[in-house]
Amino acid sequence: MSQTPPPSKKTKKTKEIAANATIPRAPQRVQGRLRFELLVDTTDRLIGERGAGDLSLYDIAEAAGVPAASVYHFFPSMAAAVVAVAQRYLQIFEEIIASDLDHAELVNWRDIFRIIGERARQFYNGHEVVRRLFLGSEYSWQVRMADIQGNESYARILARTYERHFHIADPDFLCPKIEIAIGLSDSVWSLSCLRHNIITDDYAVEAERAYHSYLTRYIAELAPKRTAPMVSLPSERAAVGNA
Known part of the structure; x- marks a missing residue:
């Protein structure tokens, strides 16, 4: 009986990156924490108004009045933003x-x-x-x-x-x-x-x-x-x- 080969290091790394993309990056510093909470508040409000399926990180940035790069810093993906809420x-x-x-x-x-x-x-x-x-x-x-x-x-x-x-x-x-x-x-x-x-x-x-x-x-x-x-x-x- 043939055996399935073990996953390669590249495959494991790809899965690890994909998993990390769904984890919000909560900051430790006060200023970063304030920005993070603002983005969570905004995501929460937008989910209530439009649902998570129709949202993007750019929508969160626009509604919060912050640069898109700031949103990506805390939320690597839209899934991470929803998980934060x-x-x-x-x-x-x-x-x-x-x-x-x-x-x-x-x-x-x-x-x-x-x-x-x-x-x-x-x-x-x-x-x-x-x-x-x-x-x-x-x-x-x-x-x-x-x-x-x-x-x-x-x-x-x-x-x-x-x-x-x-x-x-x-x-x-x-x-x-x-x-x-x-x-x-x-x-x-x-x-x-x-x-x-x-x-x-x-x-x-x-x-x-x-x-x-x-x-x-x-x-x-x-x-x-x-x-x-x-x-x-x-x-x-x-x-x-x-x-």
Whole structure:
């Protein structure tokens, strides 16, 4: 049986260049950071007005009132500009997921996603560009890769949140399971946006059911609630001890 020859160094280099072209170059200096944020703001606005598919880096430069070379310096391609906008929103979602919960309001571990999921849904429904990028027509493979990385981070945060408020299994074991559950709920939300342009109440209920139906296989239905939320989690102490 013939074997496929390994990729040449030239092929590997070409793929590396293509991958790097989709990565925005975030600056470190204050002045560069201000210019970068201006360009992200402009790209965000133009996606809302015209959609990403009809945009070019020259459009961004013209709308922002900066030289085209400045845009190319931060965004090697239009895909990189869109990813920069997506990364900004992914950071906001991380802040939503990591936001504090009232321990007294939690009766069952399911209440955690009920509350956090609703916060995320309200943000989605209030921002059309976010719905386009992550749940709709602008969901490119570059944004998908950023989204997958974001979900991995969200899963770690949620696992620690479950551990903080309830007696659950090893949170490190739960992380990939939660990531899958997030993907299931996102799929339902995406279907709602494609049909109704928002995440409706009915689809929100179905997304929550999908999320919890999967996680119930890994978290006990009646996992006992802690008397008070843990300040220092066992998993965090173990991580420090192993450092």
